[in-house]
Amino acid sequence: MNFHPFILPFAIGAIFLFAVITFKFVMWIRNLDRKQRYFVNKNFFSIKTISAIWEIVREALIHRNIYRRNPLLGYMHMSLAFGWFLLIVVGKIESSFYAGTMFEEPWLAIFFKYFAKEQHEYFGAAFFSFTMDLLLLIVLSGLSLAIFKRFRSKFLGLKKATKHNTFDRLALASLWWIFPLRLLAESSTAAISGNGDFLTGSVGNLLKALPVESMELPLWWAYSSVLCLFFVSLPFSRYMHIPTEIVLVFLRKWGATIGEQYSGLTDIQINSCSRCGICIDACQLNFAASINDVQSVYFVRDTRYGSLTDNVANNCLMCGRCVEACPVGIELTLIRQQLRNKAEIPGKHYFDYNKAEISKNKSDVVYFAGCMTHLTPTIIIAMKKIFEEAGVRYWFMDEEKGLCCGRPMRQQGYIQQSKDLISKNMRLIASSGAKLLVTSCPICYKSFTDEYILDIPVMHHSEYLKTLIDKKLIKLQKSSKRIVFHDPCDLGRGSGIYEQPRDILKQIGELNSCELEREESLCCGGSLSNAVIELETQIKIRDHALEVLTESKPEILATACPLCKKSFVHGNKAKVMDIAEIVAENIILQNKTKTVIEQSKYLTKNLKTKIN
């Protein structure tokens, strides 16, 4: 039997690792909520499982997402992950061929060179020996890049690296030592018994100058101990992402998503975070306002170790830029929302409002302006003009006494209060009997689509205007104005509406692109989700965003969100207009209803009656 006491540290570490990981996985899977369980049961035996396996190969081994971000960073990760994986697989095959059985001692593959000293003739001996050396070289090259990255992270495309805690440092140090020690141990054996290939053999030749006989065993002991140290620290450090990510990919492919309450999936997602720090670079609080201790990576870390502070949980714009950038695909904003969740008094009704009026006439379209739109009345006037020009029977739901959509409440963690508002609004919407709900505010739009149970479709006004134009209900005149479009967070990243507003603007003026748009678009800083930052910080974020947006010196900065408009207007960089205003300005009146003069008369008359 191939045995030596130096395998003991490795064996103990491996058994400990296996036990801890199994325990954690069982706990997490037991804590999945009902909806997540349903999806797992439904899709367990389906094609989705196969596509999950393919994704694991693509992302967990080859790291395609990181490759796209920066090829060197991708190579670094791939050489370490895929290289080590192949070292284990090829090593296992090699030792099986050597032993002539599939069931040789499990440690034989790890310490193969020490036990297979004599020149045996077995199938593919030279090939295996060469491949193992090549793989070790690849891993070592990745490792040297990793060490280089510690000191010069900019070289690999990361502006800011994550600050790590003790467990991470311990695991990282042991990981760095594993492969150099393996090389030295194998080379020393090669120097004595001559079983090395191009790498271990030549390093062995160099080692011959030293007292190799007395070095060999200590080196193998050190290699085994470092492996043990890494295995023991892995479940408590960021390297837990290696096993957890595999489970996450399966669950995601089966359709499980983060719900309202903290569940097993949340645990799996926060353990899948490798703390690579890509989210730090994506965060506007970092690069525009130089706040760099609240980013998603720290939020996830603090949640995992149970040391989450109020500041870290609440100081976030919820713009979703980090979710877009995350190579693992963790649903960071939803997890933040879960952790902001406050204790509730069951059964209490918070809003005993009853002054919101229900619809008196039947109408085709319900128009919900939203709280913010009431602070930018030009959008409301523009929408009214468009509705009348298109000849649509509409009901302005919150003209006089409207309610909030409930999303600001939810983002601050008051779920029950939010549901209170939602049920009130749903009753109002149902009272109109309309076939479509149009809203002017992306925040409300996101709330209507995600939180409400409605039997009519919901449209943001940019979508709605697009359909009106397509149906030729309104006609637009072309001008030569240069326009830049700003994607609001909740409309773009939140709801995936990028094309409709751009299509409209292309019909009106010359649409310029800017450096950061679509998925990468910046937040205006006015986000309601952040109850920590003050006006001064918001202004910094706004000014940075304005700088990027107005780089091409556009005449009009178009947006589709009243909150973004309100923020940008005070920046005084360009003329800020909502997409509805631009459409209303360039509409060709077809004498369907009133002319402009009549309309202005109508408005002044209305004003007078209000004053009287």
Next chain:
Amino acid sequence: MKNWGFNISKPRVIDWDTRDTSEYAKIIEKVPSAQRCLMCGACAATCSASNHIDFNFRNCHLKYRRGQFEGLADELDKCMLCGKCKLVCPRGVNTRAIIYNMRIFLNDLNYKNIEQ
């Protein structure tokens, strides 16, 4: 004689020597812009909730500053946190954050259960 229709109203004097200002100091620590508040009332004028019900942020802020916490927790529950007040504030006070923090502190103090 007991029920003759009139009674003595509670004194409305605020004793500046005994009032509790330590709670307001916590708010200022969390939301420094609270100190800039002029009590102009623009927030109360724009409030969506005050369309429906008697709710006034300026009033709540003033009471909290003076340490009059009675019934304040229930009063603050009327707010929808929509953030309109924050946008209209001429002094750039993060009114929404003040309400949010007042709620949290009042919950910590268990003022919610105090009989009025």
